[in-house]
Amino acid sequence: MNYGFIGFGNLATAIYQGLKNEDNLRFAYFDQIRKNVELPFLQLEELTAFADVIFLTVKPQNLTEVLQQLQPLPRDGKVVVSPVAGKSIAFIENYLGKVQPIVRIMPNLAIAYKKSVTAFATHHPNNERVNEIYRVLTKLGKVVEVDENDFDLFTSVFGSGPAFILAFLNVFRDKIREFNLPDAEIDELLVQLTEGTLSYFSENRSRCSIEELIRNVTSKGGTTEAGLNYYYEHHIDQLIEGVLEAAKNRSIEMSKNELN
Missing domain, CATH: 1.10.3730.10 (ProC C-terminal domain-like)
Incomplete structure (x- = not known):
């Protein structure tokens, strides 16, 4: 499975560090600034074509711009994963549609060491790739299925x-x-x-x-x-x-x- 990161800051780096030795996972990233990292850099269109799973690892104030850029790109069969604080699945659906499988997570930086406590929510619980993402995240610590209404409290305790x-x-x-x-x-x-x-x-x-x-x-x-x-x-x-x-x-x- 191919994982693509849109934005490659501290959290994306931590997720990658936790996952990079897993079998059958390949990685690439897009960022406004090319990073000195080991995984390949792709333009946004190339990354979207490459990735089976697209991680929206950007700051909250940049999410709207990223979603507007993603909106016209083909995403059939792909899953979008968002760890962006304060941004709901419904907000992302406004740009990508309700058909798009979206997973909202809230990990912390201990995910790099497989010690995260990660909140997990989705509107597509029966999607095979969504369930695979859940299984992968369980290798990086404890995963808790959380109602989106509880994400604010979860973020304050476990994210921050x-x-x-x-x-x-x-x-x-x-x-x-x-x-x-x-x-x-x-x-x-x-x-x-x-x-x-x-x-x-x-x-x-x-x-x-x-x-x-x-x-x-x-x-x-x-x-x-x-x-x-x-x-x-x-x-x-x-x-x-x-x-x-x-x-x-x-x-x-x-x-x-x-x-x-």
């Missing part, structure tokens, strides 16, 4: 989530610098802390809630309790929830403006 978690880790990183360790060693320690915490959660999640796991680390009158008291007294949990809410609201705003 890695950036928020890294921002939190960056606070740890700045604090660890007080040890005067080399940055590379600090990063290694942060990776170990994160991996260890995730292993602790993963190994115990079937029998313990997150709250119980936190209590297991917390001694009365100890350092962890002091830090957690500050965390809750200053409503940091609510601030983090506000971060997710702001991301969700921006996705909703983009959806409302999608016909403009």
Whole structure:
């Protein structure tokens, strides 16, 4: 099967990295600027003819222009996949028609390492190629079939989530610098802390809630309790929830403006 990327930025690169070693997949891309990458560059008309699956990996503000360019090109038998935030299947159908099989996904950059959590929605659930795309995506992490009405929340947590978690880790990183360790060693320690915490959660999640796991680390009158008291007294949990809410609201705003 041939996969074609329209736009080859960070997300397209991550999807390609996750898929490039899969059997029987061939790749090409089109972008306004030719990239120094290993897969072939094709003009848009050539890419559309080449691809069985067309990925719309462009920024939301550029999607309308791309769809207008795709509109007159032959697309029989092809599937269009869109990870564009805030842009619904109906929006794409306005340009490509309801007969066109369209898949809306929302992965994150961990898809490059086969660790993504990816939302999946389509109006063509019985299309063979649509189902094949679903199967391929399951090789790149966890795939969740999500109603399109829930994409805004999903995007805020799982699409944007890695950036928020890294921002939190960056606070740890700045604090660890007080040890005067080399940055590379600090990063290694942060990776170990994160991996260890995730292993602790993963190994115990079937029998313990997150709250119980936190209590297991917390001694009365100890350092962890002091830090957690500050965390809750200053409503940091609510601030983090506000971060997710702001991301969700921006996705909703983009959806409302999608016909403009």
